[in-house]
Amino acid sequence: MCHKSVFEYVNCQGFINMIEVISPKLVLKSRTHFTRYEVPKLYEEYERRLMMELRQxxxxxxxxxxxxxxxxxxxxxxxxxxxxxxxxxxxxxxxxxxxxxxxxxxxxxxxxxxxxxxxxxxxxxxxxxxxxxxxxxx
CATH class of the missing domain: 3.10.20 (Ubiquitin-like (UB roll))
Known part of the structure; x- marks a missing residue:
């Protein structure tokens, strides 16, 4: 069993096996991809929306x-x-x-x-x- 942060689950063998069964053609991205690219994009969106909200x-x-x-x-x-x-x-x-x-x-x-x-x-x-x-x- 993998007991890690949410971003590390993509590297856990149990998770990888489950995805191979559910969707064999899906290519999993690495933990590094999420922390370097996806999380910053999410934060930029949060910040943009917050700035718009605070203007009002x-x-x-x-x-x-x-x-x-x-x-x-x-x-x-x-x-x-x-x-x-x-x-x-x-x-x-x-x-x-x-x-x-x-x-x-x-x-x-x-x-x-x-x-x-x-x-x-x-x-x-x-x-x-x-x-x-x-x-x-x-």
Whole structure:
């Protein structure tokens, strides 16, 4: 049995055998193909749709928080936008920023978040920032 990430299933012998039975003429693409080509295309489509959606919104709140693995080798900052559309509260992830190799000062985090907001063209729409009580974000 193969216990791997979803992209590695295409390399598992059990999956390959199943596809050969179901559709013998199907040529499976490699895990590398999906991670190098298909996932980036999906992200580009998500980003394009999100940019269009955020253009229609007047007021945005953002929230952010840091995350690290148990070894502290990988540290990320997640940035979300919150907004009302069609009388419903919505939220979308707009960034996962690698902060592994930098000091997590307030100025550093501010610059990273501001750059992320600028990428989506929503800096002027942000009315509220929700944060935790960590000293570096106060």
């Amino acid at each position: 919104v007047e007021n945005i709140a953002i929230s952010f928080d840091g995350w690290s693995d148990s070894s502290n080798k990988h540290e990320c900052l997640g940035v979300l936008v919150h907004f009302v559309k069609d009388s419903k509260l919505n939220f979308r992830l707009i960034g996962v920023i690698d902060i592994s190799h930098q000091s997590h000062t307030g100025i550093f985090l501010f610059k990273k978040i501001k750059h992320n907001l600028g990428h989506f063209g929503i800096e002027e729409k942000v009315k509220v920032i929700v944060r935790d009580g960590a000293r570096n974000v106060v």
